[in-house]
Amino acid sequence: MNKSWRKTTALWSVLMLGMTAMTACSSAVNKEASSNASQTQAVAIADDAIKAGKYEEPVKINIVRQMTSDVKFRDGEDINNNPHVQWAKDTFNIDLNYLWTADSSAIDTKIRLILSANEDLPDIIQYRGSQDVVDALIDSGKFAEVGDLFDKYAGDAYKAAMAEDETVWYPYVRDGKRYALPILDYSNNNDTVLWIRDDWMKKLNLKAPQTIEEMEKMMELFTSGDPDGNGKKDTVGLAVGLKNGMNTWGLADxxxxxxxxxxxxxxxxxxxxTGKLVYGSIGPEVKTVLAKLKEWMEKGYIHKEAGLHDEGKAAELFSSGKAGIVAAPYWAGGWPLPAVKEVDKNADYSAYPLPAGPDGKIGRSKSGTGNGVVLINKDFKHPEAFFMYANLLYEQQGNPQAGSPFEYGFKEGYDFMLQDGKPVWDGDKFPADKPLMNVEKYTLLFDGARIPSLVMKTMSDLASGKEPATAFEQKQSREPDKNINAGAVNYSQREYAMPNLYIGSPTKTYKKRWDFLNKSEKETFNKIIYGGSPIDAFDAFVTQWKASAGDTITEEVNEWYATVQK
Known part of the structure; x- marks a missing residue:
């Protein structure tokens, strides 16, 4: 009896196990079939939407976004209730749904918390911040490889804008694949031109220098020739800030x-x-320039406290009437340089091309084209929605032509008004209860569609006498004349702009040793310039830099560079 019971029980156990396995298998098959069906349906919806330019049924995009201080709303409106959200709904049948936003001081912490808690992530993250946070998002494995999506769905105008600077992809490449969409900004925006006091040049019978040698002669007279006419030797030739390094972000550089x-x-x-990347502070040419700066310091061409001056403090020398030359971006003609007229009503200044060295070389650091990223959740069923949206902005809003719905802005009465058939963008002319709003700041692209080369090219055209035809040209023509001319100078020397080609994640050794190396570099360079160390201290610095992990970092940087070149 017991044996028979055990046999029966064993038989039932085998049968039950088999049925359980069959059920599990069937469930898995059904789940996979359901997933495949859902994917097929999503593809069909995407194809139909792309052909029609609009979804038949609403598509919701759940978004997390970083907010900047220049994003403002009218009373009763917010990030989920504004003309841009309504436009996306009317145009594409896309519901932009911001789950939450955070400013620059809080978003990094919030993102790290949701990653560590393994919480559900939004369809899109719109972020402008540290590379470390972008790395954490990519490394989470929860975001799509967007390179193939871009190749498949991006329109010609969007692709052309991105192709102006392929390096914008570099920080987001992993094993040859791209995991974040760079947000484009205007290129060369912080590149330097040479601003010179025209009234001082006229007084001292000088012309704008074309070479460093000619510039030195000018600095000598700006320093010792009493150009401000106050009878005191209280001016310097060049305003330059060295506190934060020899090459910063453009102002007084x-x-x-x-x-x-x-x-x-x-x-x-x-x-x-060699086709390899090298760190620019250790080349032999740097030693020559440090010797030149030391000479300028000794002769009083640069301020004795230049090593303590940051960019803003150094620029104050020019705007306070105490310096005759400053290297600064094109926009410095609007700020901070005009302040010089407050201390000298007869002061005048203009932008000039950068001078050439003894071998005819000209160079400046190139400011970046990328300014933020969009990451797309790999589980988002309609990633094409972002590209439909971005394509239209690049086609019609980035450089709107006559008749474009964005010719003057996103919405009349918000970012432009029409008076007698002509556009008005002056905020002072808007009613107090309906102030000017920068609607492009509400977009998934942060500032609307920006074609990198457009601003400087437009400045060059306007400075050459072209009458503004498009709305974009009309807007740029409202810039101060000095800025327009400076933009043209900038554009004329764009070939000399030298980009920083290591814009990826800090390498393992870089994280450990870079602070030490950077501190050593600043201390050595400043001691040489101030005469506290002989010029040959540079050679010792290079030897120490290479031995103190510099060579290892160089190897790691080039390993990274090889991956983004594929």
Whole structure:
């Protein structure tokens, strides 16, 4: 009896196990079939939407976004209730749904918390911040490889804009694949031109320098020739800030001097002979420039506290009437340089091309084209929705032509008004209860569609006498004349702009040793310039830099560079 019971029980157990396995298998098959069907349906919906330019049924995009201080709304409106959200709904039948937003001080923490908690992530993250956070998002494995999506869905105008600077992809490439969409900005925006006091040149019978040698003669007279006419020796030739390095973000920079000798410190440059990246602060040309800066310090051409001056403090020398030359971006003609007229009503200044070095070289650091990213959740069923949206902006809003729905802006009464048939963008002319709103700041692209080369090219055209025809040209023509002319100077020397080609994630050794190396570099360079160390201290610095992990970092940087070149 017991044996028979055990046999029966065993038989039932086998049968039950088999039925369980069959059920599990059937469930898995059904689940896979359901997933395949859902995917097939999503593809069909995408194809239909792309052909029609609009979804038949609403498609919701759940978004997390970083907010910047320039994003403002009218009373009663917010990020989920504004003309741009309504436009997306009317145009594409896309519901933009911002789950939450955070400012620059809070978003990094919020993103890290949701990643560590393994919480559900939005369809799109719109972010402008540290590379470390972007790395964490990519490394989570929850975001789509967007390179194939871009190749498949991006329109011609969008692709053309992105192709102007392929390096914008570099920080987001992993094993040859692209995992975030770069947000484009206007290129060369912070590249330096040479601003010079025209009234001082006229008084001293000088012309704008075309070479460093000619510039030195000018600095001598600006320093000792009493150009401000106050009978005191209280002016310097060049306003330059060295506190934060030899090559910073453009204002009161020294990059042009290094460029004149074929160097560019503080960044990674391409060695044409080897095709490898080299760190720009350790080349032999840098030693020559440091000796030149030391000479200028000794002669009083630069302020004795230049090593303590940051970019803003150094620029104040020019705007306070105490310096005759400053290297700064084109926009400096609108700020901060005009302040000089408050101390000298007869002061005048203009932008001029950067001077050439003894071998005819000209150079400056190139400001980046990328300014933020969009990451797309790999589980989002309709990633094509983002590209439909972005394509239209690049086709019609980035450089709107006559008749474009974006010719003057997103919405009349918000970012433009029409008076007597002509556009008005002056915020002072808007009613107090309905102020001017920068609707492009609401977009998934942060500032609307930006074609990198467009601003400087437009400035060049306007400075050459072209009458503004398009709305974009009309807007740019409202810039101060000095800025327009400076933009043209910038554009004329764009071939000399030297980009920093290492814009990826910090390497393993870089994270450990870079702070030490950077501190050593600043201390050594400033001691040389101030005469506290002999010029040969540079050679000792290079030897120490290479031995103190610099060579290892260089190897790691080039390993990374090889991956993004594929």
């Amino acid at each position: 020294a990059d042009f001097l290094f460029g004149a000798y074929g160097a560019m410190p503080g960044q990674w440059n391409l060695d044409a002979a």
